[in-house]
Amino acid sequence: MTQATQTQQALLEALAFQLELGADEAIGEAPRDRFEETPPRRGADPAAPPAVPARPPAEAWQSALALARAAATLDELAEAMRRFEGSELRLGARNLVFADGLPGARVMVIGEAPGGEEDRTGKPFVGRAGQLLDRMLAAIGLARTAPAPEDAVYITNILPWRPPGNRTPSEAEVLSFLPFVLRHVELAGPDFILALGGTSAKALLGTATGIKRLRGRWVRHEASALPLLPSFHPAYLLRAPADKRLAWRDLLSLRAALDGEAPDV
Ligand code: URA
Numbered sequence: 001m002t003q004a005t006q007t008q009q010a011l012l013e014a015l016a017f018q019l020e021l022g023a024d025e026a027i028g029e030a031p032r033d034r035f036e037e038t039p040p041r042r043g044a045d046p047a048a049p050p051a052v053p054a055r056p057p058a059e060a061w062q063s064a065l066a067l068a069r070a071a072a073t074l075d076e077l078a079e080a081m082r083r084f085e086g087s088e089l090r091l092g093a094r095n096l097v098f099a100d101g102l103p104g105a106r107v108m109v110i111g112e113a114p115g116g117e118e119d120r121t122g123k124p125f126v127g128r129a130g131q132l133l134d135r136m137l138a139a140i141g142l143a144r145t146a147p148a149p150e151d152a153v154y155i156t157n158i159l160p161w162r163p164p165g166n167r168t169p170s171e172a173e174v175l176s177f178l179p180f181v182l183r184h185v186e187l188a189g190p191d192f193i194l195a196l197g198g199t200s201a202k203a204l205l206g207t208a209t210g211i212k213r214l215r216g217r218w219v220r221h222e223a224s225a226l227p228l229l230p231s232f233h234p235a236y237l238l239r240a241p242a243d244k245r246l247a248w249r250d251l252l253s254l255r256a257a258l259d260g261e262a263p264d265v
Pocket of ligand 1 (some may be wrong): 040067111112113114115118124126127129130157235
């Protein structure tokens with residue numbers, strides 16, 4: 001083995017060790033001495049998202065609205081979101097994660113934000129949570145690959161860019177992308193919206209109520225006038241499998257709506 005190959009081997013082993021420790025993202029070239037940095041305020045949660053304004057700056061909001069409204073097709077909307085400069089999330093992400101499934105499907109699923117696997121592939125819900133979502137949908141006869149709108153789903157997220165380290169999106173981030181999400185619903189033209197998880201349900205319904213109280217109850221989504229069903233996020237169900245039974249109830253309610261039973265909104 002040459003010295004160069006040995007060095008390369010050692011670097012790969014060091015990298016594998018970092019992965020085992022849970023590092024899943026390269027943040028910078030040089031190490032940071034966090035002990036030298038300003039200590040967090042007493043009581044501050046070190047895992048909390050960075051301090052950001054609760055509302056996006058007015059120009060960002062205006063720009064999102066203008067770009068979203070000008071998009072006449074789904075392709076144009078994806079391009080508009082790629083060009084939108086009102087959020088720094090795009091700087092740290094690899095791919096725009098726009099949508100998957102069949103535009104025009106009767107059900108539109110809206111999740112929170114891409115994770116690592118989605119960021120790598122550019123498709124929503126392809127990691128472990130996505131695989132669970134596919135199984136849940138299959139249990140009521142739906143699939144993202146189905147060719148007919150009655151059996152298909154169309155899947156997207158509130159945010160198209162992965163937040164660094166998969167942190168929960170800030171309120172300002174969610175609000176900046178809301179005009180795109182609402183235009184996305186208009187252009188995709190579903191009959192029903194399935195909002196997965198608190199971030200999605202709260203953003204679409206404009207409420208602070210948590211998902212445990214929102215789930216399972218159909219609501220009229222004001223902006224689109226469509227019936228919307230909030231339910232648990234599959235990533236949560238992976239951590240709390242006992243709640244799958246409640247998610248199953250929600251899925252049966254969605255199935256009944258698809259079969260013609262008018263949701264009680
Ligand atoms: N979680 C989400 O909310 N969306 C994805 O696309 C993947 C994980």
